Amino acid sequence: MSAFRHYFLLFVGAFIVQNIVFIRFIGLCPFFGVSTQVETSIGMSLAVTFVMTLASAASWIVWNYALVPLGVGEFLYIPVFILVIASLVQFVEMFIRKVSPPLYKAMGIYLPLITTNCAVLATATEVSKPGFLKLNMPYGYSFIEGVVYSVSVAMGFGLAIVIMAAIRDRMKVSPVPEWLKGYPIVFIVAALASLAFMGFAGLFGM
Amino acid sequence: MIRKLWSELVKGLTLENPLMVLMIGLCSALAVSTRAENTIFMGLAATFVLVSSNFIISLIKKVTPNEIRIPIFIVVIASFVTIVDLVLRAYFPVVYSRLGVWIPLIVVNCIILGRAEAFASKRGVLESIADGLGMGLGYIWILFTMGFVRELLGTGKIVFFDRTILSFGPSFEPPVIFILFPGAFLTFGLLMAFVNFVNRRIKK
Known part of the structure; x- marks a missing residue:
């Protein structure tokens, strides 16, 4: 059981808590x-x-x-x-x-x-x-x-x-403002997604 | 000749800026720009690798077989990255520990392989050096702007080598979000919007 727990924590940690894109860039x-x-x-x-x-x-x-x-x-x-x-x-x-x-x-x-x-x-x-x-x-x-x-x-x-x-x-x-069209708005969306992923910090005491 | 070299140098700073226009080399830019001081070291390291690999690749372009050019470029780049890695670890251990994985990852920074493939493998030696230098400086100025904004807003002051050079004073409550992960995306997005805005005004 503890082996399963170990691998599960490894999985969750790499999957969402330390998400490679949103948290580690x-x-x-x-x-x-x-x-x-x-x-x-x-x-x-x-x-x-x-x-x-x-x-x-x-x-x-x-x-x-x-x-x-x-x-x-x-x-x-x-x-x-x-x-x-x-x-x-x-x-x-x-x-x-x-x-x-x-x-x-x-x-x-x-x-x-x-x-x-x-x-x-x-x-x-x-x-x-x-x-x-x-x-x-x-x-x-x-x-x-x-x-x-x-x-x-x-x-x-x-x-x-x-x-x-x-x-x-x-x-x-x-309707996206003219000066945010293209990549800038994508970055701002990524900022919000990254903010959401920060909420996972501390999950299962990690 | 001089004018040609100058235009190769300047295009990296503005119209073909690797970060703002070509959208390459983003990972390291977002990750290390938590402090203005870090960005200088990271920028210099990447520029050194960029200029040296452009130089070597443009020297050997005649003897490089076309089919295996990518592995050859990668080996050249990896050698220079190893040099930077070992030098930083030996002489600037504090900086090295802060930049962490990003120094070895210069190897897969798309700016460097991209310039090798698109420019240095086709053009002369001097032009390639100018191109590498321009791209490197373009990378540095965006990186430094981001680092400056994020450190100033996120911590309320700018610290260079343990000396505070600029501060909002103790009454300023810094929004910590700017030195955290979302702040990187947000600052970059807004900076990009600003650059777009200015470019559009210039074109009008």
């Missing part, structure tokens, strides 16, 4: 760029979930079985992790194109963008390198914890982007 470029329609934002969040989980798992393995034994982690982690992510994205793209053309068509255009999505690099590093982010635990994650954590972070990203897309859909027909 990571992954904002795709968040503002893609959240124009609900449909595309769902595709984007699925692609991010997929890549983020794989990338975190791969970086965890590389960190624990290659970088730490060789003693080069401290100064090589940035290039190594970004290369892991870039090659993983390439690989996933080729794999999906071969195995499932409809799925490739659905999320194909988003995949290359994910390489430069800072959410993926941040989560992969956070899961692998102990003490990378003070907000969370100072000790490293176990492999299972890392996978659960990155799925929850990715779902938090998906939640944020879908909420935003739905609001922006409604906003197309609402």
Whole structure:
């Protein structure tokens, strides 16, 4: 039971309490760029979930079985992790194109963008390198914890982007002042959403 | 020649400002602008990486195979980010601990890869340096404005290296929301609306 509780808290913490977009400001470029329609934002969040989980798992393995034994982690982690992510994205793209053309068509255009999505690099590093982010635990994650954590972070990203897309859909027909049209009003909506998410702070004593 | 370089430099500050117009590199801008002091360090770090990677990438553009150019760019950028990471950690540990994850994340800052792909991989060395410098300065001035507004409103004073240089005095009750998360979005949105407003007036 306590193991379940542990993973549940990990999930809730990464999903809403420390929401990656509204509370931690990571992954904002795709968040503002893609959240124009609900449909595309769902595709984007699925692609991010997929890549983020794989990338975190791969970086965890590389960190624990290659970088730490060789003693080069401290100064090589940035290039190594970004290369892991870039090659993983390439690989996933080729794999999906071969195995499932409809799925490739659905999320194909988003995949290359994910390489430069800072959410993926941040989560992969956070899961692998102990003490990378003070907000969370100072000790490293176990492999299972890392996978659960990155799925929850990715779902938090998906939640944020879908909420935003739905609001922006409604906003197309609402009277926005001339000087706020376009991105400024989107930022103000994001401010309100972020204010709402701050209300989750302290949930379950976190 | 000089005029051309100057126009490459100036466009980053105004008409092609990375944050306000191109809408790239937002994450770090919103996250580190809680204090004016932080924004200077973050801006300088990003500008250093931007100028050096633009320089190297424009030097090697002839020998870079087109198919694998993105991984090559990323390795160049990652090397400079590692330099900044280690230098800051060694000489400015306090600043490093405040900027935290944002220094390693310069690697995936879209401004840098974007300029490498759109500009430095096609143009000459001097132009690329001017472009990098302009984009970096454009990033710094928006960042500093945001940091200044947020710190002044959110805490009621501006502190630079432990010295208070500007203060509303003790009777001012600061709205803390400005240094919290929603304040970042709000300040950025209003700043952007202001820039739009001014641009529209200029065009008229």
